[in-house]
Amino acid sequence: MLEQGWSKVRRFLLVKFRGKYVKERLTLRAGECGRCTLCCKVFFRCPFLVDNKCRIYGVRFEQCKAFPIDREDLDLVTRMGGKCGFSFGGDDE
Ligand code: SF4
Ligand code: SF4
Numbered sequence: 001m002l003e004q005g006w007s008k009v010r011r012f013l014l015v016k017f018r019g020k021y022v023k024e025r026l027t028l029r030a031g032e033c034g035r036c037t038l039c040c041k042v043f044f045r046c047p048f049l050v051d052n053k054c055r056i057y058g059v060r061f062e063q064c065k066a067f068p069i070d071r072e073d074l075d076l077v078t079r080m081g082g083k084c085g086f087s088f089g090g091d092d093e
Contacts, residue, residue: 004043007076011063025069025088034085038077039067 014022040049048055054064068074068086077084 015062031086038082
């Protein structure tokens with residue numbers, strides 16, 4: 001659980017203070033969201049997730065839009081028992 005809490009904080013900090021890194025990472029992202037909703041259940045179930053849909057999708061947080069930022073995020077989803085629809089090429093393979 002601590003790991004999930006740190007993962008949330010980490011993404012928040014990256015989006016807030018390492019915008020260039022996040023932008024670079026997103027250019028390496030391939031695939032598409034499989035709508036498993038696991039990234040909305042990291043550490044706690046987001047209150048905006050209703051009937052497995054984001055109630056504020058159009059104005060969702062930047063860290064939501066940026067998920068997954070890197071391999072660490074993909075691995076987290078795997079450890080939560082799922083598989084993110086995104087992947088990364090290059091240095092992450
Ligand atoms: S974990 Fe990946 S596939 Fe699942 S909802 Fe989040 S971005 Fe989409
Ligand atoms: S705001 Fe929406 S996209 Fe972000 S975690 Fe909550 S339900 Fe998921």
